[in-house]
Amino acid sequence: MSKRVKIGNIYVGGGEKIAIQSMSTYKLENIEECIKEAVLLEKKGCDIMRYSVLDALDAKSFSQLKKHTKMPLVADIHFDYKLALLSIDGGTDKIRINPGNIGSEQKVSEVARAIKQNGVAVRVGSNTGSIDKEFLDKYGKNEISLGESALKNVAILEKQGVENIVVSVKASSVPLMIKAYEYLSERIEYPLHLGVTEAGTEYVGIIKNSIGIGSLLSKGIGDTIRVSLSAEPIREVKCAKAILRSLGLIEEGAEIIACPTCGRCEWACMDMAKKVEEYLDGVDKPLKIAVMGCVVNGPGEAKDADLGVAGGKDKCVIFKKGEIIKNVDKKDVELEFFKEIDKCIR
Ligand code: SF4
Structure with missing residues (x-):
């Protein structure tokens, strides 16, 4: 040392x-x-x-x-x-x-x-x-x-x-x-x-x-x-x-997990990931937030995340540690997801 x-x-x-x-x-x-x-x-x-x-x-x-x-x-x-x-x-x-x-x-x-x-x-x-x-x-x-x-x-x-x-x-x-x-x-x-x-x-x-x-x-x-x-x-x-x-050398700050998306993605996943990243810039609380391309694999692949969202054709799901807590219409997903993020960072 x-x-x-x-x-x-x-x-x-x-x-x-x-x-x-x-x-x-x-x-x-x-x-x-x-x-x-x-x-x-x-x-x-x-x-x-x-x-x-x-x-x-x-x-x-x-x-x-x-x-x-x-x-x-x-x-x-x-x-x-x-x-x-x-x-x-x-x-x-x-x-x-x-x-x-x-x-x-x-x-x-x-x-x-x-x-x-x-x-x-x-x-x-x-x-x-x-x-x-x-x-x-x-x-x-x-x-x-x-x-x-x-x-x-x-x-x-x-x-x-x-x-x-x-x-x-x-x-x-x-x-x-x-x-x-x-x-x-x-x-x-x-x-x-x-x-x-x-x-x-x-x-x-x-x-x-x-x-x-x-x-x-x-x-x-x-x-x-x-x-x-x-x-x-x-x-x-x-x-x-x-x-x-x-490297796990600090915990402070939000980490955004986002999938690369593939043919299964049917919503504006990348836009949402960018918005979430901007929103959480400067938040010191240790937090893992996932933005995933599809409901089939998203919640499972991001089950480490404290909070996550995955999109479908008409509906999106919001989940915590892989467990779905809300089904929302695609048009409301941004509003609903940011409400949940606010609860986490408060
Ligand atoms: S989570 Fe779904 S959309 Fe994203 S890469 Fe995996 S299978 Fe494709």
Whole structure:
């Protein structure tokens, strides 16, 4: 099991719940937009939020953001150690920086001192675009060079006495990313931040993230996840929740079960499934709702569902745990089914 690391008011690792992260698409100078986004994402289940820090003003924005959200905030910094120090001063809970990129040992030790004094966490890591030249020359682009690049940064921080470390090794190739995290998990006990980098547009990205993050989590590897999509951060959080729910790692939220339909389907099953999904977005109560194509197989196939509906030629049935509780005319099914859903979520 990984070590437990404190990030703001939460812990990651050590068997704590898997924390969902996202990253703002706004610049911190648009502070009002950032605040609105943070409030929404926190409400929708995001646990940690990251922001690019480009200058001193950005670094000072964390104190303002923190007035509006309880989520731990992460400052993403590339090379400038002064921005790391200013962000810590500004109230960030974690910094994303590679000490190997900071420069002199004196600068690294200044950042390390600030991390320790303020109880801030730090994420170090590598991705296929930032593999250390030493390892790239020695091993080529593979899980070993990715893993060793991350471990080199870990070692720099350990030398400075920093222990609140989270590590990542991202790649856009799913098999490489899986092997790299396995490589790390065999060598260190720090919590791992899972992600597929540059995963692509939403459709392909969801598939790549689900396979990459999902297969590692199913082996017990990973403590916090960031689904990376070329889409709004809210879509990343939604996808992350669905991955965790599919693996049985969280119970909150409604799960929609819907059949693919076939020639036996004689009603607008897919439309109904979409409407139900939209209606239940944001409901935290653990609930399984089924929308099935036919009365012949629907109730039986979805007997796990807390509530379900299956359509016929003229009549539909509403059922609970496979037992039919109501027969309704097809024209009334939406109204009747949503009445039953309301009773369940109340
Ligand atoms: S539940 Fe009925 S409509 Fe849906 S796939 Fe099965 S047989 Fe076909």
